[in-house]
Amino acid sequence: MPIFPAPRIQALLEEAFANAGTPRDIAGYVASSLVDSSLKGVDSHGVMRVVKYINEIESGWIHPDARPDVIQETGTMAVVRGNRGFGIHALGYAVDLAIEKVLANQVAAVGLVDTTHTGRLGWYGEKAAENNTMLIIAGGGHSGTATSGRWVAPYGGAERVLSTNPYVFGLPGGKFGSMVVDFATSAVGEGKLQIYRGEHKPLEPGWIQDREGHPSTNVEDFYAGGALLPMAGHKGYGLSVFAELLGSALLGTAHTMNWMVLALNISAFTPVTEYQQRAESFLQKLKVIHPAEGFKEVMFPGEPEAKSAKQRSIQGIVIPDETWESMKQAIQKVGVHTESMVSQEEKS
Amino acid sequence: MPIFPAPRIQALLEEAFANAGTPRDIAGYVASSLVDSSLKGVDSHGVMRVVKYINEIESGWIHPDARPDVIQETGTMAVVRGNRGFGIHALGYAVDLAIEKVLANQVAAVGLVDTTHTGRLGWYGEKAAENNTMLIIAGGGHSGTATSGRWVAPYGGAERVLSTNPYVFGLPGGKFGSMVVDFATSAVGEGKLQIYRGEHKPLEPGWIQDREGHPSTNVEDFYAGGALLPMAGHKGYGLSVFAELLGSALLGTAHTMNWMVLALNISAFTPVTEYQQRAESFLQKLKVIHPAEGFKEVMFPGEPEAKSAKQRSIQGIVIPDETWESMKQAIQKVGVHTESMVSQEEKS
Numbered sequence: 001m002p003i004f005p006a007p008r009i010q011a012l013l014e015e016a017f018a019n020a021g022t023p024r025d026i027a028g029y030v031a032s033s034l035v036d037s038s039l040k041g042v043d044s045h046g047v048m049r050v051v052k053y054i055n056e057i058e059s060g061w062i063h064p065d066a067r068p069d070v071i072q073e074t075g076t077m078a079v080v081r082g083n084r085g086f087g088i089h090a091l092g093y094a095v096d097l098a099i100e101k102v103l104a105n106q107v108a109a110v111g112l113v114d115t116t117h118t119g120r121l122g123w124y125g126e127k128a129a130e131n132n133t134m135l136i137i138a139g140g141g142h143s144g145t146a147t148s149g150r151w152v153a154p155y156g157g158a159e160r161v162l163s164t165n166p167y168v169f170g171l172p173g174g175k176f177g178s179m180v181v182d183f184a185t186s187a188v189g190e191g192k193l194q195i196y197r198g199e200h201k202p203l204e205p206g207w208i209q210d211r212e213g214h215p216s217t218n219v220e221d222f223y224a225g226g227a228l229l230p231m232a233g234h235k236g237y238g239l240s241v242f243a244e245l246l247g248s249a250l251l252g253t254a255h256t257m258n259w260m261v262l263a264l265n266i267s268a269f270t271p272v273t274e275y276q277q278r279a280e281s282f283l284q285k286l287k288v289i290h291p292a293e294g295f296k297e298v299m300f301p302g303e304p305e306a307k308s309a310k311q312r313s314i315q316g317i318v319i320p321d322e323t324w325e326s327m328k329q330a331i332q333k334v335g336v337h338t339e340s341m342v343s344q345e346e347k348s
Numbered sequence: 349m350p351i352f353p354a355p356r357i358q359a360l361l362e363e364a365f366a367n368a369g370t371p372r373d374i375a376g377y378v379a380s381s382l383v384d385s386s387l388k389g390v391d392s393h394g395v396m397r398v399v400k401y402i403n404e405i406e407s408g409w410i411h412p413d414a415r416p417d418v419i420q421e422t423g424t425m426a427v428v429r430g431n432r433g434f435g436i437h438a439l440g441y442a443v444d445l446a447i448e449k450v451l452a453n454q455v456a457a458v459g460l461v462d463t464t465h466t467g468r469l470g471w472y473g474e475k476a477a478e479n480n481t482m483l484i485i486a487g488g489g490h491s492g493t494a495t496s497g498r499w500v501a502p503y504g505g506a507e508r509v510l511s512t513n514p515y516v517f518g519l520p521g522g523k524f525g526s527m528v529v530d531f532a533t534s535a536v537g538e539g540k541l542q543i544y545r546g547e548h549k550p551l552e553p554g555w556i557q558d559r560e561g562h563p564s565t566n567v568e569d570f571y572a573g574g575a576l577l578p579m580a581g582h583k584g585y586g587l588s589v590f591a592e593l594l595g596s597a598l599l600g601t602a603h604t605m606n607w608m609v610l611a612l613n614i615s616a617f618t619p620v621t622e623y624q625q626r627a628e629s630f631l632q633k634l635k636v637i638h639p640a641e642g643f644k645e646v647m648f649p650g651e652p653e654a655k656s657a658k659q660r661s662i663q664g665i666v667i668p669d670e671t672w673e674s675m676k677q678a679i680q681k682v683g684v685h686t687e688s689m690v691s692q693e694e695k696s
Contacts, residue, residue, distance in 0.1 A: 076424055076455045077616055107424045107457045109612050134598070136484070136610075143630050154634050156643035161633055169590040171598075179593060181586025213640030232580040238529025238649035241634075242517040245527060249627035250482070250519075250617050262484075262610060264457050268425055269598050279597035282491050285509055286502050286589075292561030295504035301586035 002324050003316040004341065010035040012331065012341060013050050017086075020057050020334040022064040026089045030119075033088045037120040038317045041308030044191045045120035048323050052117070053086070054330040062086060062116045068093045075105045079251065082115030091118040091137075091259055092127070098263035099131050106268035111251045112259040121182040122305065124261075125170025129178035132272050134264040140165040140240070141247025141258040149257070152186045153227035155237035158213025160227040163257065164189060165243035172266070173300060174276035176283045181301040185240040186228040193219050193228075350672050351664040352689065358383040360679065360689060361398050365434075368405050368682040369412040374437045378467075381436045385468040386665045389656030392539045393468035396671050400465070401434070402678040410434060410464045416441045423453045427599065430463030439466040439485075439607055440475070446611035447481050454616035459599045460607040470653065472609075473518025473528035480520055480620050482612040488513040488588070489595025489606040497605070500534045501575035503585035506561025508575040511605065512537060513591035520614070521648060522624035524631045529649040533588040534576040541567050541576075 010031045017027035030053070038046030056062040066085030070078050078097055082090035094112040101108035112118075121137055128135035142149045142163035152162040164184035173179040187207045196203055196219050203217045210216045211225035222228070230236035247258035266275050289298045299307075319327065328338045358379045365375035378401070386394030404410040414433030418426050426445055430438035442460040449456035460466075469485055476483035490497045490511035500510040512532035521527040535555045544551055544567050551565045558564045559573035570576070578584035595606035614623050637646045647655075667675065676686045 072617070074454055074616070076453050077612075079617065105424050105453070106422055107455045107610075109455045111617060134594070143633060153640065154637060154646050156640055157634070157637040157646040158640045159637045161637060169587060171590060171593045173593070179586075179589055181583065181590065183580075183583040183586070187580075209640055213638065213643075215641065231583060232531075232535075234649070235529065235531040235579060238527075238531070239517060241527055241649050242519060242529065244630060245519045245521070245627055246482070248630050249623050250614060252618065252626075262455075262612070264425075264610070266598060268422070269420070269427065269459060270600065275597050278600070279593055282592060282596050285491060286505070289502060289505040289507045289509060290561065292501065292504055292506045292557055293563065295561075298502050298505040301582070301589050 001318050001320050003318050005316050006035050006039055006313055008341065009038075009047055009317060012336065012338065013047060016050060016054065016331045016334050016336045017064065019336050020054060020064050022086065023067070026064075026067070026086055029092060030086045030088045033092075033119045033123050035317070036123060036309075039309040039312045040120070040122070040305035041312070042120050042122070042305065044189070047317065047319065048327060049117070049119070051326050051330040054334060056116065058333075068112075068115075070097070076101060076107060077109045077111075079111040079113065081113055084114055084116055084256075087116040087118040088123075090115045091124060091261075094259065094261050095124045095127060095135065095137075095263075098135075098261045099128060099133050102133055102263045102265035102268070106265050108263045110261040110263075112261070113251050113256070115256055115259070118257075118259065121166055121168035122170075122180045122302065125168040125180035125182060126178040126302070128263060129170045129172040129180065132172055132266045132275075134266060135168065135170045136262040137168045137259060138165070138239075138243040138246055139167075139257050139259045140243030140245070141251070141256065143244055143248055151190055151228045152230060152240065153209060153213070154241075155230050155234045158209070158211070158227075162230075162240050162244060164228070165240040165247075167239065167243065172276070172279065173283055174280040176280060176300055177302065177306055179279075179283075179301050183231070185231055185236040185243065187231045187236070188228065190228065193222055197223070349666050349668050351666050353664050354383050354387055354661055356689065357386075357395055357665060360684065360686065361395060364398060364402065364679045364682050364684045365412065367684050368402060370434065371413060371415070374412075374415070374434055377440060378434045378436045381440075381467045381471050383665070384471060384657075387657040387660045388468075388470070388653035389660070390468050390470070390653065392537070395665065395667065396675060397465070397467070399674050399678045402682060404464065406681075416460075416463075418445070424449060424455060425457045425459075427459040427461065429461055432462055432464055432604075435464040435466040436471075438463045439472060439609075442607065442609050443472045443475060443483065443485075443611075446483075446609045447476060447479050450481055450611045450613035450616070454613050456611045458609040458611070460609070461599050461604070463604055463607070466605075466607065469514055469516035469530040470518075470528045470650065473516040473530060474526040474650070476611060477518045477520040477526035477528060480614045480623075482614060483516065483518045484610040485516045485607060486513070486587075486591040486594055487515075487605050487607045488591030488593070489599070489604065491592055491596055499538055499576045500578060500588065501557060501561070502589075503578050503582045506557070506559070506575075510578075510588050510592060512576070513588040513595075515587065515591065520624070520627065521631055522628040524628060524648055525650065525654055527627075527631075527649050531579070533579055533584040533591065535579045535584070536576065538576065541570055545571070
């Protein structure tokens with residue numbers, strides 16, 4: 001399998017998006033987020049997404065040259081319209097706007113509508129934490145669209161109505177880095193089912209039900225019209241309904257997933273140095289705990305990703321052969337040469 | 349088992365708190381919340397709490413005559429100090445302040461420190477929703493205290509460090525009422541373990557581990573130094589750490605559980621009537637879904653509580669004999685007569 005240093009694959013993706021009609025700054029921003037996800041070990045939201053994004057540009061879904069604009073604004077809130085440009089850039093824009101607002105007004109809420117795939121949510125939580133800003137993002141609104149992405153049954157229901165309506169929660173953790181947790185409100189994502197399907201493995205109980213609403217561990221029951229179940233039963237269901245109301249009722253009739261960004265300036269409550277000291281003192285207590293059965297150590301929220309990034313930024317990003325083939329095709333389609341991309345592995 | 353109409357038990361509790369030195373308005377507010385919890389079927393946070401609260405007044409933990417005050421404030425944020433008065437009243441005060449702030453400034457964050465038990469969190473979510481306000485509350489900070497209430501292991505850890513750090517998320521749902529989900533970030537609350545212990549029943553997998561960090565379904569392993577597990581694994585753990593950072597790092601070194609209230613004015617984003625229409629249109633889709641195996645219908649977040657309240661406000665609140673005995677003792681201790689409290693059942 002080819003292995004690439006992060007800067008080289010980033011340059012390649014930036015070139016591909018730019019060649020497909022994306023302004024250079026947006027192309028670079030999107031490429032950074034994808035490479036960051038791959039470095040952090042979240043391959044599902046990593047560099048392989050270039051294939052999907054270029055297909056979506058070709059199909060007319062993503063408007064590569066669109067820039068977000070602000071359609072409603074006060075000192076503490078805004079609604080950003082993504083104009084169906086790159087969602088990663090649009091949500092980054094909304095988060096930056098929220099961070100700017102909390103500097104002046106302590107707290108802010110920024111909505112994002114009319115956008116496309118927004119990438120890995122942890123990315124935004126980390127950006128905010130680095131700016132001493134608390135961040136919560138919730139995404140919802142698919143219930144108002146066609147069936148695409150509606151995979152999750154409500155708690156106690158036998159049909160797919162909800163999307164995986166995800167959240168991110170982030171705060172700084174002093175010397176321990178950003179404390180960020182992002183998750184789907186379903187028990188698992190559909191991507192995991194694909195992996196189990198490929199490996200012909202039974203699913204864990206509580207992940208899916210069949211089309212009649214019977215619990216199942218057979219992945220084929222999902223693809224025959226079954227549904228993902230909410231995480232933690234009624235709790236995940238409640239979070240999903242909350243996100244859906246934000247996306248489809250508060251931010252308007254959704255044609256896409258809509259997003260709500262909530263931000264808070266830490267220094268409005270306490271001096272940042274004091275916050276950091278107290279955060280570190282709490283986090284230190286977690287670090288010294290003996291591991292439970294099956295674990296090597298207690299990790300912070302976001303620590304597995306940080307560990308992966310440390311390793312992969314040295315060793316490079318491994319891309320499975322098949323994935324690299326489809327990436328090459330997509331990239332060549334927009335007129336970018338990949339011949340110069342000899343991987344470290346191929347060289348050695 | 350005695351059964352009481354809600355207004356009678358409410359008057360009795362108000363009288364008891366007032367006799368114990370609580371100003372009449374606070375006594376009435378706390379009694380309302382407890383009775384509301386009992387009506388809604390959340391008995392663990394209901395009228396039986398009078399026993400604990402009167403004990404805590406006697407022990408000096410609750411200062412019955414203390415009123416909250418605001419120690420830090422801007423147009424969009426505040427920190428409320430509860431002065432160890434009744435926590436239910438103090439958190440209600442913080443929520444009311446947040447609702448007031450979002451009327452002028454769209455978004456607000458209000459912290460609450462130095463408080464006592466805050467009752468059922470859904471109560472505040474419902475109040476906010478009735479005022480067309482989105483509400484999120486997170487509670488944390490026990491890690492900085494003595495061991496009391498530290499029952500939950502971090503994901504992958506073998507020791508109790510975290511509290512059940514709970515959340516509430518609430519939004520209005522138009523004609524369907526408030527959509528409110530409140531939950532502990534542990535897989536279950538400790539109260540549930542007590543019930544299983546009493547019934548000598550094995551626990552469900554994923555609820556607890558023993559003191560060495562091995563998974564267990566034997567409730568005695570918890571009471572022998574084991575721990576509650578986080579809900580949904582790393583997701584619930586991440587939410588717990590986030591709440592703990594808010595409580596113990598942002599809002600200061602916690603001597604008690606601290607609370608962060610985030611609020612948003614719906615009408616700042618969209619006319620309320622439009623919000624309601626779109627919310628109803630989404631919620632209607634949930635309502636018509638066929639139930640899954642083992643369920644009678646799909647319910648909204650908060651609907652089981654609303655159904656219980658409808659029934660119990662007619663039929664009365666049933667109190668088990670033993671609970672009623674200890675309630676009578678506590679109430680008589682503060683000089684309130686309970687002889688006139690003949691229950692409906694005893695009369696019939």
